[in-house]
Amino acid sequence: MRRAAVFAHYDKDRIIDDYVIYYIRSLKEIFDNIVFVSCLEIPEEEIAKLDGIADYVICENHNEYDFGSYKRGYFYLLSKGLEENYDELAFVNDSCYGPLYPFKPIIEQVGECDFWGMTRNLEWREHIQSFFIVFKKQVFTSEIFKNFMASIKDEEKKLDVVTKYEIGLSRLLLENGFNFDYAVKYNPRYRSNITIFKWREAILKYHMPLLKCSLLRGKNTFHTTIVDWEKVIPDCYPIELIKKNIERTREKVIDCKRFKTVRLFIFDIVGNLRKTPRRIFQNLIKYCLPFLSD
Numbered sequence: 001m002r003r004a005a006v007f008a009h010y011d012k013d014r015i016i017d018d019y020v021i022y023y024i025r026s027l028k029e030i031f032d033n034i035v036f037v038s039c040l041e042i043p044e045e046e047i048a049k050l051d052g053i054a055d056y057v058i059c060e061n062h063n064e065y066d067f068g069s070y071k072r073g074y075f076y077l078l079s080k081g082l083e084e085n086y087d088e089l090a091f092v093n094d095s096c097y098g099p100l101y102p103f104k105p106i107i108e109q110v111g112e113c114d115f116w117g118m119t120r121n122l123e124w125r126e127h128i129q130s131f132f133i134v135f136k137k138q139v140f141t142s143e144i145f146k147n148f149m150a151s152i153k154d155e156e157k158k159l160d161v162v163t164k165y166e167i168g169l170s171r172l173l174l175e176n177g178f179n180f181d182y183a184v185k186y187n188p189r190y191r192s193n194i195t196i197f198k199w200r201e202a203i204l205k206y207h208m209p210l211l212k213c214s215l216l217r218g219k220n221t222f223h224t225t226i227v228d229w230e231k232v233i234p235d236c237y238p239i240e241l242i243k244k245n246i247e248r249t250r251e252k253v254i255d256c257k258r259f260k261t262v263r264l265f266i267f268d269i270v271g272n273l274r275k276t277p278r279r280i281f282q283n284l285i286k287y288c289l290p291f292l293s294d
Contacts (some may be wrong), residue, residue, distance in 0.1 A: 004082060005031040006073030006091040007054070008066040009038040013248070016046045019241040020094050028104055031090065035076055037069035063222050065188050066093045066130065067165040067288045069150045082140070086140075089140040095131050096210035097245075100237045105184045106209050112176035118210060119202075122191040124163070127170035128180055129195065132210065138275075144176050184208045196223050203232050216242065218251040 036054040070091045115135045117128030202208035
C-alpha cells in the first residue's frame with residue numbers, strides 16, 4: 001500500500017510553525033510522498049525546515065483557501081504518476097495540532113470504503129470534514145474527482161468554500177456511488193461539529209488525535225470553553241508546541257479561571273443542542289451573559 005498526501009498550509013506571518021513540522025513528520029510515518037502547498041510565498045529559511053519530511057514544496061499566492069492548495073498538490077502528483085504509483089491520496093491541512101495520539105491505531109478503525117476522514121459532520125448535510133480526508137484509487141482516478149478538483153476557484157466567502165467544496169465533495173462522491181467511513185467513532189447522537197462543540201470528549205473518550213487550532217486561538221469563545229485545556233493534551237504530545245503557537249497567533253488573552261464549573265456545564269449543554277436552538281443559546285451568552293464566555 002503506497003500513500004501520497006497533500007498538506008495545505010497558511011500562516012499570516014509566512015512561518016512554518018514547529019507544530020506543523022511535528023505534524024508533517026508524523027504523517028511521514030504513514031505516507032510515502034508528501035507535497036507541501038502554501039497559499040503564500042514563504043521565505044527560503046522557512047522552506048528549509050521541510051528538508052527530509054516534505055518531498056515537494058509549492059509556495060504560490062492564491063485566495064482559494066485549503067482546497068486551492070489541495071488542487072495544486074493533486075495536479076502536481078497527477079503529473080508525477082499518482083494514478084500508477086499510489087493506492088491512497090490524502091488531503092490534510094494545518095488547522096489542527098497533533099497528532100495527540102499515534103495515527104496508526106486510529107486509522108485501523110476505518111472500514112472498507114472508497115474515501116474516509118478523521119471525523120464526520122452531520123450539520124448542514126452529512127459530510128467528511130476536509131482537514132483530514134483520504135481517497136482510495138477508485139476515487140482520485142475518476143473523472144468525477146478530476147473535474148471537481150479542476151473546478152475549484154476563488155470564492156468570495158469562506159462559507160461558500162465549505163458548502164461548495166467540503167460539503168460538496170462528499171455529496172458529489174456519495175451521489176456517484178462511492179461510500180465513506182470515518183476514523184473517530186464518536187456517539188452518533190451528536191449532530192454538532194465535535195471538533196468544536198465536543199472537542200474535549202472527542203480527545204479524552206474517543207482518542208481524537210487532532211485538536212482544532214481555532215479553539216485555542218480564541219475564535220470559538222461563544223461555541224465552547226477551553227477551560228483546563230492543558231489537562232486534555234496527552235503526555236505523549238509536546239504541549240510546548242501548542243503554547244508557543246498560540247502565544248503568537250491567538251486573537252485575545254483568554255481567562256480560563258472565571259466560573260470554570262459553570263462554563264463547563266453550560267457549554268456541554270450547548271454542544272448537545274441542534275443547530276437552531278444552539279445559535280439562540282450562543283447569542284444569549286454573547287449578548288446577555290458574556291461573562292460566561294472565554
